[in-house]
Amino acid sequence: MSGSYIRVENLKKYFATKRGMLHAVDDVSFEIKKGETLGLVGESGCGKSTLGRCLIRLLDSTAGKVLLKDNEGGGYTDITKASPREMKELRKRVQIVFQDPYSCLNPRLSVWELIAEPLIVNGIYSDKNEMRRRIRSLMDTVGLAERLENSYPHELDGGRRQRIGIARSLALNPEFIVLDEPVSALDVCIQAQILNLLNDLQKEFAYTYVFISHNLSVVRHVSDRIAVMYLGQIVELSEYRELFSTPLHPYTQALLSAIPLAKLDVKRERIILEGDVPSPIEPPEACRFAGRCRYAKDICRNTPPALKEILPGHFAACHYAKENMQNVHNA
Ligand SMILES: Nc1ncnc2c1ncn2[C@@H]1O[C@H](COP(=O)(O)OP(=O)(O)O)[C@@H](O)[C@H]1O
Ligand code: SF4
Ligand SMILES: [Mg+2]
DSSP states (O other), rough: OEEEEEEEEEEEEEEEEEEEEEEEEEEEEEEEEETTEEEESSSTTSSSHHHHHTTTTSSSOOOOEEEEEESSSSOOEEGGGHHHHHHHHHHHEEEESSHHHHSSSSSTOOHHHHHHEEEEEEEETTTTHHHHHHHHHHHHHHHHOOOGOOOOOOSHHHHHHOOOHHHHHHHTTOOOEEEETTTTTHHHHHHHHHHHHHHHHHHHHHEEEEEESOOHHHHHHHHHHEEEEEEEEEEEEEHHHHHHOOSSSSHEEEHHTTOGGOOOOSOOOOOOOSSSOSSSSSSSOOTEEEEEETTTHHHHHHHHHOEEEETTTTEEOOOTHHHHHHHHHHO
């Protein structure tokens, strides 16, 4: 794992709604390293899926850049501004796996046809036998038995359906995959199988992942680094162990305190978050967490805190991040 593979700069995605502009993703900047898994965590509605979709241009961004490193030369291509011709090539390099594969798998297609679809749409094989070999190999890679090739999605359990979704996303040999809550809809024992599969695939093919989840315990097991989102912004970003041992943002501290202590090896007081998440339509102008933060002072309501590197490689967007570090260690 080295260097920056994707650089996200001041990315914004606003939706026009009847009540005004909804700030789903609001000025986020970060980088993703080649071969790493970046966990993206935060409560439902904080903008994780929107950000994930903007990264691979399933959604057009409102402003900002998503720079993807070129395979040749040292340059970057801004995926948010790529032409249709450039996008056709980039589509092969970036993929997504959704939470609920059932809703995005055409129920009238068999397993075989579903996995063949991206190969056919992109005109990858002219030779039928070659395509047959590729489909068999993809089924084998994701652990789908050959006998299932004529089955339909409704005949399969959630785990197998997710394996189809993964096979489809791997069909074009991508480099970067956004995993949007890939196990949230699955039974706990199947979750572990799919997480293991994703992990094995990454080891074998050196994929770069963004792993989205509302559940910090899940991202903890799969991520190299974790970004915490709150109301459209990244409030903390750190190597995963350090995020758990030394959370610098009061929101991360509250999220962590909600994980049962038995699951953590650190002592922690339970922080009850009061108040609701503010509306993304008129988000607070300064610190978006101020209305719920037990450390909030006047400056928090007047000046937005920038995401700053507080410890090496450990970023937080809080005026009192350094003081919070003391609070954690004195708790
Ligand atoms: N197409 C859309 N039109 C309007 N608002 C949207 C749309 N998609 C998402 N949103 C809003 O953007 C915010 C972020 O949503 P989302 O990215 O789905 O969050 P998450 O994945 O973290 O649950 C939410 O307030 C959601 O209601
Ligand atoms: S900037 Fe202020 S309100 Fe915002 S998280 Fe930090 S201490 Fe709390
Ligand atoms: Mg989502």
